[in-house]
Amino acid sequence: xxxxxxxxxxxxxxxxxxxxxxxxxxxxxxxxxxxxxxxxxxxxxxxxxxxxxxxxxxxxxxxxxxxxxxxxxxxxxxxxxxxxxxxxxxxxxxxxxxxxxxxxxxxxxxxxxxxxxxxxxxxxxxxxxxxxxxxxxxxxxx
Amino acid sequence: xxxxxxxxxxxxxxxxxxxxxxxxxxxxxxxxxxxxxxxxxxxxxxxxxxxxxxxxxxxxxxxxxxxxxxxxxxxxxxxxxxxxxxxxxxxxxxxxxxxxxxxxxxxxxxxxxxxxxxxxxxxxxxxxxxxxxxxxxxxxxx
Numbered sequence: 096x097x098x099x100x101x102x103x104x105x106x107x108x109x110x111x112x113x114x115x116x117x118x119x120x121x122x123x124x125x126x127x128x129x130x131x132x133x134x135x136x137x138x139x140x141x142x143x144x145x146x147x148x149x150x151x152x153x154x155x156x157x158x159x160x161x162x163x164x165x166x167x168x169x170x171x172x173x174x175x176x177x178x179x180x181x182x183x184x185x186x187x188x189x190x191x192x193x194x195x196x197x198x199x200x201x202x203x204x205x206x207x208x209x210x211x212x213x214x215x216x217x218x219x220x221x222x223x224x225x226x227x228x229x230x231x232x233x234x235x236x237x
Numbered sequence: 238x239x240x241x242x243x244x245x246x247x248x249x250x251x252x253x254x255x256x257x258x259x260x261x262x263x264x265x266x267x268x269x270x271x272x273x274x275x276x277x278x279x280x281x282x283x284x285x286x287x288x289x290x291x292x293x294x295x296x297x298x299x300x301x302x303x304x305x306x307x308x309x310x311x312x313x314x315x316x317x318x319x320x321x322x323x324x325x326x327x328x329x330x331x332x333x334x335x336x337x338x339x340x341x342x343x344x345x346x347x348x349x350x351x352x353x354x355x356x357x358x359x360x361x362x363x364x365x366x367x368x369x370x371x372x373x374x375x376x377x378x379x
Contacts, residue, residue: 104357145363150355159356167309169354212311212354213292214301215246221287 099138099190100162108148109155123156126175133183165195169211178205241280241332242304250290251297265298268317275325293353307337311353320347
């Protein structure tokens, strides 16, 4: 099987205020480690790359799924423990797509609810409407 | 001068509720047209590409600045008239950067306040800490 084409950028800068306590932790650092371990077993071609700040900040943990020629998806509100299976599943599914768009029914729930933004691949251009064919024009189409 | 390396994806799906009125408009469609006209004069190598949904939705207008091998910046809360000069200036400045990171003092105000997210280029890997040099190791370094 071909290696999955996915890089998961994990923001390791987000701070999360601790419940019932003073201070905060940085849950993205733990997520990056756990996800790298998980995908090393499940999807050895995937890359997990920690990044100092994806500039989302208020929705930790945040990840970006990126691949060559694919739509980029930024997803936040991810828990580094409860959502670990979902994040790994989404990374595998994304890696298997051609364009980066995971079919809705295959998206783990946190990847339906937590989308922060998406960006087309650099070469993306909208399809121009195809003119209606009529008469002899239609016959000369490939 | 080399053509600026920047593609501006403009979300044309965001809806904005009209003040004191029923209904909404889609301000991104107007922004895409105005920005394309403006940059055709100011920065003829820049591309302005309308996109159906960048999935930010609640912060119209939203744009993404993208370039080959550069950090992607998603910016929202942009007005298609009041901020047109700022968006054009940011696109030109982004196009002139090597890595997509516009120096803070050169960023138009809406591009300081409106950042939704940023994503590294696909090949980005964090620099690993350089081990301290000592003794003969130091002498053999390039």
